[in-house]
Amino acid sequence: MGEPAISIVEHEKRQEWWWAAEKKRSSRLDYLRKAIWKKGAIGGLYPQGLYVDLERPVLQTEKARELESSPDPYVIKFAKILAHVLDNKTIFITDHSQLVGYLGSLPNTITWDPTLAAVLNHEVVNDPTCIQEPLEESLKIISEVADYWAGKSDLDKIMPYLDLDDAMKVLSGAIGWGVPLSRGGYSGKDYEYIMTGVHAFEDIIEELDRRIDEADEKAHEPGASKEISDLYDKMNMWEAMKIALEAGIRYAKRYARLARIIAENYETDDERKEELLQIAEVCEHVPAKPPRTLQESLQYDLFIQLFSRNEAIEGAWPARPDYYHGPYYEKQVNVDKTLTKEEALDLAGEFLIRAAEVSQYKVKWAREGLQGIEGTWVWTLGGVKKDGSDACNGMTIALLQASRLVRVANPTFAFRWHPKVSDEVMREVFECIRQGLGYPSIRNDPVLIANAMNWHGHPIEEARTWAHQACMSPAPCTKHGFQPMRMANATVNCAKIIEYVFSSGFDNVVNMQIGAETPDAATFTEYNQVFDAWVTQMKTVFSILVRPVNRARILAPKMTPRPFLSAISERSIESGLDVCDPSISRGNAWITAFTWVENADSLAAIKKLVFDEKKYTMAELKEALANDWQGYEEMRLDFVKNAPKWGNDDDYVDTIMLDCLHEAAKFSRELKCPSGNSWPILPENVSGNIHYANIVGALPNGRRLGDALYDGGISPGPGLDKKGPTAVLKSCSKIDHISDGRAFLLNQRLSPTQLAGEKGYQLWKTYMKTWADLGLDHVQFNCVSDEILRNAQKDPEKYQEVIVRVAGYSAHFVDISRKTQDNIIQRTVQGLG
Amino acid sequence: MKCPECGYEAPVSDFRYLYNARIDASVSIRQCIQCEAWLAVDELHGTASKKIGPGEAPWGKSAGIEDLADDVG
Numbered sequence: 001m002g003e004p005a006i007s008i009v010e011h012e013k014r015q016e017w018w019w020a021a022e023k024k025r026s027s028r029l030d031y032l033r034k035a036i037w038k039k040g041a042i043g044g045l046y047p048q049g050l051y052v053d054l055e056r057p058v059l060q061t062e063k064a065r066e067l068e069s070s071p072d073p074y075v076i077k078f079a080k081i082l083a084h085v086l087d088n089k090t091i092f093i094t095d096h097s098q099l100v101g102y103l104g105s106l107p108n109t110i111t112w113d114p115t116l117a118a119v120l121n122h123e124v125v126n127d128p129t130c131i132q133e134p135l136e137e138s139l140k141i142i143s144e145v146a147d148y149w150a151g152k153s154d155l156d157k158i159m160p161y162l163d164l165d166d167a168m169k170v171l172s173g174a175i176g177w178g179v180p181l182s183r184g185g186y187s188g189k190d191y192e193y194i195m196t197g198v199h200a201f202e203d204i205i206e207e208l209d210r211r212i213d214e215a216d217e218k219a220h221e222p223g224a225s226k227e228i229s230d231l232y233d234k235m236n237m238w239e240a241m242k243i244a245l246e247a248g249i250r251y252a253k254r255y256a257r258l259a260r261i262i263a264e265n266y267e268t269d270d271e272r273k274e275e276l277l278q279i280a281e282v283c284e285h286v287p288a289k290p291p292r293t294l295q296e297s298l299q300y301d302l303f304i305q306l307f308s309r310n311e312a313i314e315g316a317w318p319a320r321p322d323y324y325h326g327p328y329y330e331k332q333v334n335v336d337k338t339l340t341k342e343e344a345l346d347l348a349g350e351f352l353i354r355a356a357e358v359s360q361y362k363v364k365w366a367r368e369g370l371q372g373i374e375g376t377w378v379w380t381l382g383g384v385k386k387d388g389s390d391a392c393n394g395m396t397i398a399l400l401q402a403s404r405l406v407r408v409a410n411p412t413f414a415f416r417w418h419p420k421v422s423d424e425v426m427r428e429v430f431e432c433i434r435q436g437l438g439y440p441s442i443r444n445d446p447v448l449i450a451n452a453m454n455w456h457g458h459p460i461e462e463a464r465t466w467a468h469q470a471c472m473s474p475a476p477c478t479k480h481g482f483q484p485m486r487m488a489n490a491t492v493n494c495a496k497i498i499e500y501v502f503s504s505g506f507d508n509v510v511n512m513q514i515g516a517e518t519p520d521a522a523t524f525t526e527y528n529q530v531f532d533a534w535v536t537q538m539k540t541v542f543s544i545l546v547r548p549v550n551r552a553r554i555l556a557p558k559m560t561p562r563p564f565l566s567a568i569s570e571r572s573i574e575s576g577l578d579v580c581d582p583s584i585s586r587g588n589a590w591i592t593a594f595t596w597v598e599n600a601d602s603l604a605a606i607k608k609l610v611f612d613e614k615k616y617t618m619a620e621l622k623e624a625l626a627n628d629w630q631g632y633e634e635m636r637l638d639f640v641k642n643a644p645k646w647g648n649d650d651d652y653v654d655t656i657m658l659d660c661l662h663e664a665a666k667f668s669r670e671l672k673c674p675s676g677n678s679w680p681i682l683p684e685n686v687s688g689n690i691h692y693a694n695i696v697g698a699l700p701n702g703r704r705l706g707d708a709l710y711d712g713g714i715s716p717g718p719g720l721d722k723k724g725p726t727a728v729l730k731s732c733s734k735i736d737h738i739s740d741g742r743a744f745l746l747n748q749r750l751s752p753t754q755l756a757g758e759k760g761y762q763l764w765k766t767y768m769k770t771w772a773d774l775g776l777d778h779v780q781f782n783c784v785s786d787e788i789l790r791n792a793q794k795d796p797e798k799y800q801e802v803i804v805r806v807a808g809y810s811a812h813f814v815d816i817s818r819k820t821q822d823n824i825i826q827r828t829v830q831g832l833g
Numbered sequence: 834m835k836c837p838e839c840g841y842e843a844p845v846s847d848f849r850y851l852y853n854a855r856i857d858a859s860v861s862i863r864q865c866i867q868c869e870a871w872l873a874v875d876e877l878h879g880t881a882s883k884k885i886g887p888g889e890a891p892w893g894k895s896a897g898i899e900d901l902a903d904d905v906g
Contacts, residue, residue, distance in 0.1 A: 630846055633859055633876045633877045634877065637857075637859060637877075640856055640857045641857055693852065701856070702856050702857075703853075703856060704850065704853060704861075705850075706850050706851060706852050706853075707852045707853045707856065708852060717856060718855070718856075719855055719856070719857060720856070720857065790888040790889075791888060792888075793887040793888035794886075794887045794888035795888075796887075818887075819851075819852050822852075826855055
């Protein structure tokens with residue numbers, strides 16, 4: 001006899017939200033949720049059952065070979081390769097689905113783009129986890145593809161044009177993250193152009209034809225000038241854009257045809273037959289023409305995202321889905337009444353599921369840094385419209401509700417809070433947090449709008465359109481404000497800054513000189529000497545990482561063009577320039593500052609114990625660190641326990657944090673991107689605190705090589721914030737969240753017991769009011785008890801669906817490493833009230 | 834230091850250091866290089882107290898809320 005069925009209420013009482021969700025969602029959503037494969041790497045390895053898809057690399061390679069002798073310029077060849085993939089890749093329609101399209105040829109495949117980097121291709125060759133049987137046959141194909149692209153891939157082409165010294169330091173993996181490529185990072189989109197129902201692919205093709213004709217005519221008039229010479233490049237770019245858009249329309253029509261074939265020949269269920277015919281109609285209409293319904297709008301968006309990921313590896317998914325799909329929801333659900341709320345909820349849930357299954361093969365360090373997920377797909381909800389009024393709508397609520405039903409860890413949401421948000425919406429936000437999703441994170445809209453104007457000079461109407469580029473970083477969705485590519489290698493492992501103060505810039509882990517050769521720390525007799533060395537190391541490390549990005553941005557338009565992304569961007573359509581061309585972008589660069597707070601805690605410990613109390617000398621400290629604190633345990637504990645720690649409203653250490661931020665902010669103004677704008681810092685971590693654990697040596701805050709670093713942004717060290725939640729907020733509020741940096745991540749853990757019921761909501765609301773009043777720009781919550789997390793470690797099979805907030809993203813708890821799990825459990829659970 | 838699981842004896846530094854999940858305690862996790870068991874180690878006294886299994890937390894509970902919420906125990 002089986003166990004008696006447990007009611008939804010009982011599941012919720014036990015905080016088993018995932019079981020409750022399974023019983024609450026529609027049968028369609030339940031089927032679709034279970035029909036996708038988990039794509040995020042577990043630890044650094046892909047889960048069993050996933051395979052590298054070989055279809056696309058073979059298609060790309062065969063087309064590239066065919067075009068070798070073609071007189072086409074590179075950008076057109078590239079567009080033709082993209083079109084060849086879209087025209088020939090295998091397509092399928094999942095049972096019960098209403099939205100179609102996937103990157104790979106089968107649901108359990110991860111797509112591999114061999115045109116990006118030989119280092120990536122080498123990882124595929126050597127991957128022990130996801131090469132499909134028969135192994136010999138697969139390896140033969142992989143080797144042939146990898147051999148062909150060696151020396152031809154984007155990174156191979158770009159590398160000779162970078163400063164070799166900088167490049168070697170970046171590729172050491174000690175201080176940075178990612179590579180400087182326009183087809184490997186985060187791509188914002190010109191949503192104000194492409195997602196407002198005014199322009200779709202056919203309109204753009206018409207516009208491109210007109211521009212090509214005009215340019216052709218002008219180029220053949222009597223005369224000669226640079227402007228005329230430039231027209232040939234522009235005509236090629238416009239032609240490439242056209243090829244990409246036409247391929248997109250054909251791809252959608254292939255789905256329309258497939259849906260019709262299944263409906264008319266194979267489907268026996270009348271209701272499903274109707275749905276398939278509806279899919280056919282949708283795919284015949286979008287992306288060729290602007291959407292008319294919510295289903296078409298979501299399908300249109302999904303196609304755009306897939307095409308863009310056929311062109312590049314996009315590690316993030318900048319989006320504002322309630323804002324751009326909301327008008328269709330409002331029209332159909334509230335005005336025309338052609339769609340019920342339940343039907344809309346199914347569509348919203350399926351949209352999340354279709355996004356959750358998207359996957360692209362990444363190098364192992366990227367997988368380790370983003371444990372459990374495919375990328376940082378943080379979708380932006382809420383916020384204000386261009387005129388400053390509340391932008392929340394029915395789709396905001398539908399997406400929040402859908403997320404609790406489908407419980408995917410990626411995409412997640414970030415909610416743009418502002419004073420006009422209704423209580424109804426705030427309750428939906430709270431319910432997601434209370435049910436342990438770890439999202440939405442909450443962003444302070446007025447602060448971040450002011451921040452965007454301050455750092456990058458975005459006009460207020462544009463600043464108000466902002467969406468997250470990845471976990472945290474805002475950028476407008478406008479013609480000149482949107483960011484076509486954020487090259488992720490301007491991501492600093494900041495704990496190295498304080499480490500290098502003690503090694504005069506020599507990195508003992510990777511055994512090379514990376515930082516500045518500052519004086520021997522053992523000779524320092526004043527705290528100011530330590531801080532001066534810190535500033536020098538900070539400037540050196542930041543510069544090493546920013547320079548290659550600047551260089552690559554300048555090279556990108558010619559060497560690594562993006563014809564599809566350009567084709568959906570007004571500024572490229574108008575100018576005939578590649579979307580990454582810095583001359584047509586306002587610039588929205590930032591330096592992601594991983595492992596930042598270790599610097600403040602370390603400097604405070606040095607100042608207090610070495611210079612104020614004179615308990616130790618700098619020489620002794622240097623020696624203890626060189627020995628990884630081995631044999632110095634009492635001294636180590638002194639540096640942890642008897643030195644002030646960030647997050648306790650203690651001015652001693654908080655002032656040092658501000659000193660560090662002010663120096664970084666000042667230098668950020670001196671660093672310029674190719675568009676001429678600044679490079680503000682943005683402290684956050686993803687799971688870099690675990691990835692870098694074995695790369696960062698011992699630190700004066702008491703950490704040893706191998707220990708997890710703090711969980712990121714301006715979050716206090718786990719367990720070191722001992723004075724309660726208000727003290728944490730007060731410490732963080734000493735930072736000017738408009739001018740000290742671009743954004744600041746704050747992780748907080750709350751007690752699920754405390755958040756229960758109406759009382760829990762009121763407690764949280766009071767906390768959020770304090771947070772807003774203090775002017776912080778971000779906060780995100782974990783709300784899963786220690787007991788559940790420990791049980792999940794003991795019995796992972798039973799707790800497959802437990803979700804936690806790692807850093808700027810959420811992940812299923814069982815998909816992250818034990819070290820990351822323990823790091824999350826050790827975060828202080830803050831008692832409210 | 835002696836491994837409580839297999840009896841292997843060696844200096845503390847010969848046991849593979851994994852991590853110290855709680856920075857403000859002298860308990861760390863090391864791995865016995867003979868039996869590969871994860872061990873809770875008192876770094877101050879150089880002794881291994883027990884083998885660590887999934888879900889076990891030798892370094893104590895989350896800080897800060899012990900008096901405020903019962904779910905943390």
